[in-house]
Amino acid sequence: MIGVSVEASEASEPVGRVLGTADATPLQFWTAVTPGSYLQLDDVVVTRRDLPDREPVTIAGVVTQVRARHEGAQFDSDVFAIAEGTLPALVQEAAEVTTTRVDPELYVPPAPGAIVHRASGAARDAALHFDRMERRVPMGTGRDGVPVFLNADFLDGTRGAHVSISGISGVATKTSFATFLLYSVFRSGALGADGANARALIFNVKGEDLLFLDHANTKLDEPTTAAYKLLELPATAFPDVRVYAPPRANDSSGAPDVSSRLTGVDSFYWTLEEFCADRLLPYVFADADDERQQYTMVVHSVTAHLARHAVPAEGGISIDGRRLGGYGDLVDHIVDQLTDDETRSMWAGSAVNMGTVNAFARRLIGSKRDLSRLIRGDLAARRPHRIKTAESAQVTVVDLHNLPDRAQRFVVGVTLKTEFDDKEKSGTGRPLLFVVLDELNKYAPREGSSPIKEVLLDIAERGRSLGVILIGAQQTASEVERRIVTNSAIRVVGRLDPAEASRPEYGFLPPAMRQRALLARPGTMFVNQPDIPVPLCVEFPFPAWATRKSESGPPPVGTQRSIVQSVDPFTVVGGRGGAALDRGGKPVPSPHDDDIPF
Structure with a gap:
């Protein structure tokens, strides 16, 4: 209990006393700081209230505001006379404390004059509810340099799920914190038996920074290594990573479109047959504004027609007896059929007018340039090309930065739709799948509707029961679909824009902390979790894995993935889904076939 820790610490010098000139309530009070001592924002303090005929009540809290003033001064100009010593006055500091825990739960105010201690050790853990967390995920250190933890129950779906991270792009280090949190989840052992099979899917949308998660950071220094040791985490790279990238544009070999990482990258794409059979056409019209248009009726009619009539053919598909070898051919065929008076009703229905058809056709034709390298008829389907986390590494990185x-x-x-459907079919919440998606305000905006937004809403509202955990990052939480943000049990804020900080989505931040978010430096985050009534200021360490080519060292010995990259379209790129195959379909031996992921 907290009370035990307070009594043990009472022999030390107190940091202050409960202020008698300001109202003290069970949930908030002020403490006068003892001369020669200090309190800073985020300090954890504890005091005790004695009650007649009952056990003492221990009240613990976090400092949420600090002020200093001259006592004895009446006018603003008195400060000069006081500084010169001609006017007597005292300097008094006081700290506002927001209660985080009352033990036992007798909500009485602390008595004015009661001694206030700075909490440490077991008292600090109890004040921040760390002692009640059966599974703790280290997420950095507090302002006191002591580890701060996240309750895994609110991360893995046991009692809550999903993480929302907000902040200014390039300053708030949202992606860095998301990857560190993921690393901590996997390496801390907080998931228990579930950790061995848990997977992560990371979409890389900015540069090639996340393509080296399995490479050690050559800039790792001793203080950073010590910071990981303090958190009881190894200062190493992610051991089991698989990287996917889109094929290069106008490249018939299907080689991945990356420049800095030259090995260990698989190309991803969809065949024409898969595009038709899996009904993927609606995702071509995935802008939130598209769903407001009438041509969505045409989208769904054409999607159904393709699923019914497209059949596999050598080098592509066949529809209505016509062989189509690429996405451009498919688009041209659809437009031809829709603009033909004899076939239009069969493809789009009889109730659709020509203006609606033309609106659909214009947008479909505009997609040829963007999607032709992703939807292929010239690459063999037997080559591993689908992103399947169940058949991949523990961490799967999908590179999108070169795509429009x-x-x-x-x-x-x-x-996301494929992964979520697979989880639904399995009917179980295990193994866990963590999805890291930046620019969430682009994929799930507050206004409008789209297929992507519907999938993300499904994950936010039902993903917890299926073991799909969304770690979403965005510059502006106010522009993200409200139900996605409110379903996030963990909310994280980095550096904020002043206008954004005033939005009601950040109402969980105390006024002083909201103002501090305007000044937060990279690596500092404010984390709110259900266990603790006050957000905690957290500083997380520099990544132990490379975040760019210039920092990249070798992958960990014994865990390096052997992935063959070849420009030969008949060579299967090896990985967890199967061995590499040569032109004759025979397996190519890998020196790392016996690698076992941690």
Whole structure:
């Protein structure tokens, strides 16, 4: 109990006393700081209230505001006379404390004059409810330099799920915190038996920074290594990573479109047959504004027609007896059929007018440039090309940064829908799948509807029961679909724009902390979780894995993935889904076939 820790610490010098000139309530009070001592924002303090005929009540809290003033001064100009010593006055500091725990739960105010201690050790853990967390995930250190934890029950779906991270792009380090949190979840052992089979799906949308998660960071220094040791985490790279990238544009070999990482990258794409059979056409129209248009009726009619009539053919598909070898051919055929008076009703229905058909056709034709390299008829389907986390590594990185906006939406929408459908079919919440998606305000905006937004809403509302955990990042939480944000049990804020900080979505931040978010430096986050009534200021360590080519060292010995990259379209790229195959279909031996993921 907290009370035991307070009594043990009472021999030390107190940091202050409960203020008698300001109202003290069970949930908030002020403490006068002892001369020669100090309190800073985020300090954890504890005091005790004695009651007649009952056990003492221990009240613990976090400092949420600090002020200093001259006592004895009446006018603003008195400060000069006081500084010169001609006017007597005292400097008094006081700290506002927001209660985090009352033990036992007798909600009485602390008595004015009661001694206030700075909490440490077991008292600090109790004040921040860490002692009640059966499974703790280290997420950094507090302002006191002591580890701060996240309750895994509110992360893995046991009592809650999903993480929302907000902040200014390039300053708030949202992606860095998301990857560190993921690393901590996997390496801390907080998931228990579930950790061995848990998977992560990361969409890389900015540069090639996340393509080196399995490479050690050559800039790792001793203080950073010590910070990981303090958190009881190894200072190493992610041991089991698989990277996917889109094929290069106008490249018939299907080689992945990356420049900095030259080995260990698989290409991803969809065959024409898969595009038709899996009904993927709606994800071509994945902008939130598209769903407001009448041509969505045509989208669904054409999708159903393709699913019924497209059949596999050598080098593509066949529809109505016509062989189609690429996405451009498919688009041209659809437009021809829709603009033909004899076939239009069969493809789009009889109730659709020509204006609606033309609106659909214009947008479909515009998608050829963006999607032709992703939807292929010239690459063999037997080559591993589908993103399947169950058949991949523990961490799967999907690189999108070289794709235009429409193509990014298509990949995100189709991949998430496939993964979510697979989880639904399995009917179980295990193994866990963590999805890291940046720019959430683009894929699930507050206004409008789209196939991607519907998938993300499904994950936010039903993903917890299916073991799909969304770690979403965005510059502006106010522009993200409200139900996605409110379903996030963990909310994280980095550096904020002043206008954004005033939005009601950040109402969980105390006024002083909301103002501090305007000044937060990279690596500092404010984390709110259901266990603790006050958000905690957290500083997480520099990544132990490379975040760019210039920092990249070798992958961990014994866990390096052997993935063959070849420009030969008949060579299967090896990985967890199967061995590499040569032209004759025979397995190519790998020196790492016996690698076992941690």
